Ligand SMILES: Nc1ncnc2c1ncn2[C@@H]1O[C@H](COP(=O)(O)OP(=O)(O)OP(=O)(O)O)[C@@H](O)[C@H]1O
């Protein structure tokens with residue numbers, strides 16, 4: 378079974394696709410059979426990052442049954458060991474999947490057989506975005522050291538927290554318990570989802586236990602991208618600390634990626650960055666992040682709790 | 687898992703109860719930097735009000751623990767609340783490594799009264815003064831004291847049995863809130879007190895919290 382990493386974070390333009398593509402390349406070069414999946418259906422561009430200008434097939438061929446299996450949509454790339462499922466949609470296909478389509482897609486992703494599968498998640502915090510993010514064994518947030526981007530990470534995490542509880546409790550129970558939490562705490566529940574868990578545990582200890590266990594399976598990671606010299610290098614660690622102290626969720630800091638104008642050059646040339654500029658600070662940072670993440674995640678076996686919960 | 691608001695001073699500062707003062711200072715410094723205004727890492731996570739509350743609770747925790755005297759008192763209260771084992775306090779850790787025989791036990795055997803819980807419950811149920819208080823919407827510390835005296839139980843006995851310092855219990859009974867610290871401790875002490883009297887803790891705590899809220 379494959380180990381799935383998702384790369385997301387709420388804010389647009391922080392470097393999610395850049396990081397997904399380049400981590401994929403690094404993993405492939407390490408000898409791992411790696412698959413990149415672009416699930417940013419409205420604005421798919423992961424193919425460009427790894428040097429494919431016009432993908433011939435995409436995920437929509439599977440969703441619209443032009444191809445029978447998800448496997449058939451896989452494209453080879455110029456890099457050995459690296460494969461891609463493009464998220465590019467033609468204009469007639471809709472970028473917003475129905476619930477059934479989404480479930481079907483998630484099931485089929487979980488069945489693919491690679492060493493690593495990396496999902497490039499689009500911006501925003503819609504239910505679909507969160508669900509793609511949460512299917513992963515490891516959810517990597519990408520943020521820049523800017524307030525707007527950090528704000529979106531926090532928003533994403535809170536939504537994911539609620540979504541997880543919702544998923545475990547099923548709609549009816551969730552509504553009842555959420556209403557009670559709101560009655561007791563007003564708006565505080567929304568800004569402090571921990572309160573919701575607390576109320577659930579008080580009203581129904583058994584369910585509370587199940588929810589708490591489920592939340593404990595969430596395993597978030599954080600990469601700080603586009604870090605400039607003048608930025609505080611500790612921000613990433615601090616963000617993880619806040620999440621652990623106040624939401625009691627696991628979140629590990631993976632590393633800083635320096636800002637580098639060469640990134641722009643590589644994107645414009647439509648060539649993979651780590652290949653084109655392997656000796657820049659940022660390329661070294663990327664390798665460091667890849668290594669860190671591999672070692673943090675080493676003892677994890679892929680279990681798709683999300684689909685079976 | 688505990689709500690943030692329910693953490694004790696050690697948990698707030700993320701330190702063990704037996705650490706030395708230098709570590710307390712260090713821990714406080716790190717957390718202060720994390721929550722201070724300009725910290726971009728917490729941007730949007732807290733409202734300004736929450737941030738101020740967190741900073742002030744950290745400061746309070748720090749000031750309580752950094753002073754050896756107030757730390758000792760605090761530890762005693764925490765032991766009384768069941769939040770800390772006596773052997774793990776800093777003062778114990780420092781002075782008495784481990785004694786095999788507990789010679790120093792402060793309890794005088796004769797002082798510990800054995801109460802029959804059913805008998806207490808029965809007496810309370812038959813007492814109109816107590817029943818009237820339990821029917822009230824708000825319940826003050828003085829009301830609680832009234833219940834206790836109606837049951838003819840001394841405050842010393844409660845202090846002994848609950849391990850809460852008698853001064854703390856007195857503050858509650860005298861409704862001396864200006865002197866007193868966070869609500870969690872107050873309700874924590876009161877809970878031990880009420881449990882010892884075999885009274886309905888939900889009713890009393892509800893009434894007490896309403897009373898405190900009104901005073902604000
Ligand atoms: N470390 C970096 N240094 C300099 N520029 C960077 C860096 N990382 C990303 N960029 C720039 O940011 C731009 C956006 O990156 P990318 O497309 O990967 O973001 P994204 O998060 O996937 O955006 P979207 O939300 O639109 O999918 C890139 O074109 C690139 O020029």
Ligand SMILES: [Mg+2]
Nearest residue numbers: 393394395417
């Ligand atoms: Mg992208």
